[in-house]
Amino acid sequence: MGDIPLSTACQQRKIQMLFNIPPIRYEKISPYVQYPQFNQKDFDMRRKVEILKYEGNKTNTKTNKFKKTERWAQLVSGKTQKSSFASIFTTNIDNATGNYTVTETKATIPACTTDDLIPTPTSSCGVPGPITYLVYNPDVPLYNYATQTNPYAFADSNDYDKWKYYTTNDIKCQSGVETKIFTLYIKPNIDQYSYTYSFSIPIGLYVNGTNISNAILNRPLQFNDISLNINSIELTAYYSNQKVTLQKTASIIPSRDISMNYNISFIPTSIYNSYTAILYSGMLQVSNVYLFTEPGYIYDIYMKFNLGLNLSNNTTYSSSILTTSYGVICNLSSNNKKTEVNTIINSIQPSDYSAFNFNGL
Known part of the structure; x- marks a missing residue:
């Protein structure tokens, strides 16, 4: 990478501080x-x-x-003499x-x-x-008697991790927009100059329609057999806001064809009415992510999903629902696997849900 600018080093240092775990604080109970x-x-x-x-x-x-x-005193008291x-x-x-x-x-x-x-x-x-x-009272605890000096200022550290990552739940990735999925921090315990990483992450498709036209208020709004599909997925790594050229091509494999089919059915009474559909769509398997692993390196992993919304009557839909946003929710939480608001989802929800998993070789 050559000489690292001071601004880059300061930014890396600032992010490193977010991964610090404070030592255990000694709380003495009175x-x-x-x-x-x-x-x-x-x-x-x-x-x-x-x-x-x-x-x-x-x-x-x-x-x-x-x-x-x-x-x-022992002799004259006779306590130790045998009787x-x-x-x-x-x-x-x-x-x-x-x-x-x-x-x-x-x-x-x-x-x-x-x-x-x-x-x-x-x-x-x-x-x-x-x-x-x-007076001897055995119920009273013995306090401050023959105490040992404990060096609480020096706490043993049992941190043997080679890296740490940080992510959140329900990360909305709008179609065509590069979105940060997680941050990877290389710890001082790293033992190789490079690692090939892989991770699996639960994803779900979402669509949201708002800004209803005045012309259709108080009338039934019905659209059937709408499909939302993922056309392509891209992965990018950044180091201090600079794109990293990956030495290997990352492999991104959906666990199945990722799509969602749904119907819209409601009677809008206000232009602020809306519809929403969210469906867990499976586990996304990403592998062969090759990164150099110098101690202190921090990478931001971004993904971009390109989706297509297919309607049987696009003209009528566009004139009725003026604003539509759709995309992918990464690291979908388990309590958000299916949401229907003024919609009916026809697709079957997969049952292979698992939490985010990350490892390296």
């Missing part, structure tokens, strides 16, 4: 919003109780070794037979699973300051 039934005092109390458990694997400043004063309890032997004598049985009962300490729920004064926990009660 615990006061997530748990409105608790207040700051509840969260602080829950955190204090957790800290005073002195769990070495969770507390950053705590080691697994106790200090001298802690070992002394021995005498077994109780009970002898039961059967007076009838003279036999007896001896039952041994061992003393045990019951498991007190609710001990943590007993309010404990801070004076019993070695906490200085005014005496308050520490």
Whole structure:
């Protein structure tokens, strides 16, 4: 392509920005919003109780070794000393037979699973300051305790696409007018200097008649066996509004003969009355689109459809309906496959509808 003008580079850069996907934004949820039934005092109390458990694997400043004063407190409290309890032997004598049985009962300490729920004064926990009660409430979530620093400013990117494309639904292509179908953006992950692309797109024929003549108002307007046909299809690629010379001839194959047959039948009461007919006409298969794929290239793909409207009585029609527009709707949406306004469509609607598909080799 030679030296690229500055205006072209700026235009390409501007279009590239439209394809940027913003990184995931970290949205921190406040615990006061997530748990409105608790207040700051509840969260602080829950955190204090957790800290005073002195769990070495969770507390950053705590080691697994106790200090001298802690070992002394542990010794005098007797919490770590094993306690021995005498077994109780009970002898039961059967007076009838003279036999007896001896039952041994061992003393045990019951498991007190609710001990943590007993309010404990801070004076019993070695906490200085005014005496308050520490209350463990397992329903309060542990917040802001031993948090890990997360580098949210550096988000991992999992974008491995070689290209991206942008298109919209229901693109009206008037007969004989070149219309942009989609935009292709070559990503930095591209691994070849060129690719041969192909795509399939659902299309439909449309016709719209407006501007009714005053001479036929309030009288039946009837035209039968009108046919709308696609005569030819052209594809063009543009780079920064400059036409690209394709190295290969693109192949455009309709899935079937594309035409629509319909009748017009209504009584116009105003010159602003109109008729409309839209029919899904099949999938258009386009292949052998050869493009150079330097990173950052952006292509606009245009198509031009040349159609013919065939009427049995063209003179009467032209004097009755003064304005008629027709063409092709590319990337026809699934909820717009058939529309009849003051018309009756005689053609059969195909059933092979699928969404726009794009790939490259």
